Amino acid sequence: MRLFTLVGPTGIGKTAIGVELARKFDLEIISVDSRQIYKDLDIGTAKPPKEIQAEIKFHMIDIVNIDELYSAGEFARDCRKLIYMLKDNKREFILVGGSGLYFKALFEPFFDAPPRNNILRKKLSQEPISVLYEKLKKIDPIWAIRISPNDRQRIIRALEIYEQTKKPISYHTRHKTVSEFIPYYVGITMDRNRLYQQIDARFEEMVKKGLIKEVQEILRKGYSEELNALKSIGYKEIIGYLKGRLSLEDAIRLAKRNSRMYAKRQLTWFKKIPGIRWIEYTNFEETTSLVLHEYEKYLEEREKNS
Numbered sequence: 001m002r003l004f005t006l007v008g009p010t011g012i013g014k015t016a017i018g019v020e021l022a023r024k025f026d027l028e029i030i031s032v033d034s035r036q037i038y039k040d041l042d043i044g045t046a047k048p049p050k051e052i053q054a055e056i057k058f059h060m061i062d063i064v065n066i067d068e069l070y071s072a073g074e075f076a077r078d079c080r081k082l083i084y085m086l087k088d089n090k091r092e093f094i095l096v097g098g099s100g101l102y103f104k105a106l107f108e109p110f111f112d113a114p115p116r117n118n119i120l121r122k123k124l125s126q127e128p129i130s131v132l133y134e135k136l137k138k139i140d141p142i143w144a145i146r147i148s149p150n151d152r153q154r155i156i157r158a159l160e161i162y163e164q165t166k167k168p169i170s171y172h173t174r175h176k177t178v179s180e181f182i183p184y185y186v187g188i189t190m191d192r193n194r195l196y197q198q199i200d201a202r203f204e205e206m207v208k209k210g211l212i213k214e215v216q217e218i219l220r221k222g223y224s225e226e227l228n229a230l231k232s233i234g235y236k237e238i239i240g241y242l243k244g245r246l247s248l249e250d251a252i253r254l255a256k257r258n259s260r261m262y263a264k265r266q267l268t269w270f271k272k273i274p275g276i277r278w279i280e281y282t283n284f285e286e287t288t289s290l291v292l293h294e295y296e297k298y299l300e301e302r303e304k305n306s
Contacts, residue, residue: 001083001087001180001181001182002181002182002183002184002298002301002302002305003083003094003095003181003182003183003184004094004095004184004186004295004298005032005094005095005096005103005183005184005185005186006018006021006094006095006096006097006186006187006188006291007096007097007098007100007103007185007186007187007188007270007276008098008187008188008189008266008270009098009189009190009195009262009263009264009266009267009270010046010098010199010259010262010263010266011046011195011198011199011202011259011263012188012189012190012195012198012263012281013188013281013284013287014096014097014098014188015029015046015048015096016284017188017284017287017288017291018094018096019048019052019056020288020292021094021288021291021292021295022056022094023055023056024292025092025295026092027056027092027093027094028056028057028058028059028086028091028092028093029056029057029058029059029093029094029095029096030058030059030060030079030082030083030093030094030095030096031058031059031060031061031096031097032060032075032079032095032096032097032098032099032102032103032106033045033060033061033097033098033099033102034072034075034099034101034102035099035229035232036060036061036062037060037061037062037063037064037070037075038062038064038065038066038229039062039063039064039065039066040066040214040217040218040221041066041214041218041229041232041235042214043206043209043210043211043214044206044211044214044215044232044233044234044235044238045232045234046202046206047061047062048061059082059086059093060075060078060079060082063078066218066223066227066229066230067223067224067227067229068118069116069121069125069153069156069157069228070116071116071153071154071157072099072101072102072104072105073105073109073157074115074116075102075105075106076102076105076106076109077115079102079106080106080181083181094295095183098266100266100269100270103183106179106181107179107181107182107183108179109178109179114160114161114164114165116160117160117163117164120160120163120164121156121160124156124159124160125152125156129149129150129152129155130149132152132155132156132159133149133155135159136155136158136159139159139162139168140158140162140168140169140170142168142170143158143168143169143170146170152226152228153228157169184298184301185273185275185276185277186276186277186279186291186294186295187270187276187277187278187279188278188279188281188287188291189267189278189279189280189281190280190281192264195263196260196263199256199259199260199263200256200259200260202259203234203252203255203256203259204252206234207252211234211238212238212241212242212248215235215238215239215242216242218230218235219239219242225239225243233255233258233259233262234255234259237251237252237254237255237258238251238255240254277294279291279294
């Protein structure tokens with residue numbers, strides 16, 4: 001099954017273009033964003049405004065709580081179910097996002113992982129990360145070497161999979177499945193300096209819109225700053241400010257820098273994927289027109305192959 005997939009770095013305007021596409025062709029949008037999955041993380045993840053979400057149906061946004069672990073493999077499994085549901089309901093859709101690992105999990109599956117076990121996760125989450133990592137080293141030294149000793153989410157997921165299957169995750173990764181989905185990739189790129197200026201301006205706008213208040217409310221609810229969700233760019237720096245470790249000026253400066261570095265990594269990731277149809281961002285109208293043209297070509301190709 002061929003799927004129209006719009007990708008690009010953070011801050012480049014993918015969502016706005018996707019919305020225009022959805023308006024013209026009556027589409028729904030599947031968000032492929034590893035941070036927009038979290039409830040309450042709104043401003044700092046640049047979720048579409050509520051009025052846009054009321055007009056255009058978005059999927060895979062606000063699907064887990066801040067304190068829940070959610071892996072790329074789980075995203076792929078849930079997204080697969082969603083895609084078939086939309087197909088059964090005769091709904092047309094596109095995928096839009098910048099989380100390369102989520103796209104990889106969907107189009108190049110790691111393995112057929114067991115579903116999450118929230119009871120087991122809660123039990124594991126109560127142990128210090130150093131203890132969890134030592135357990136992982138004993139049952140799966142190969143995987144332990146591949147991940148950071150501080151990557152709580154991946155360590156817990158590896159232990160969870162072992163408890164459910166009695167086989168280490170390194171065993172499962174040698175037995176990958178084949179995806180039934182083929183991406184029709186369209187990528188948006190931009191002059192690097194212009195993109196960085198746009199990213200900086202966007203973060204300043206997030207602060208003006210109330211990012212600090214949003215983070216204050218999250219912390220007021222009792223969420224630990226050690227949670228994976230709150231290590232997201234923008235949130236971790238503002239938390240540093242609220243905890244007195246950074247001045248507001250330094251927090252904003254670091255968030256901008258980390259966002260630019262993330263955009264660079266995203267571009268590096270996507271540039272390695274063969275066959276992406278790249279579009280250079282000039283202005284919103286012209287770039288959107290070129291993406292619309294690519295979608296029309298995608299429809300023609302799909303019609304020929306049906």
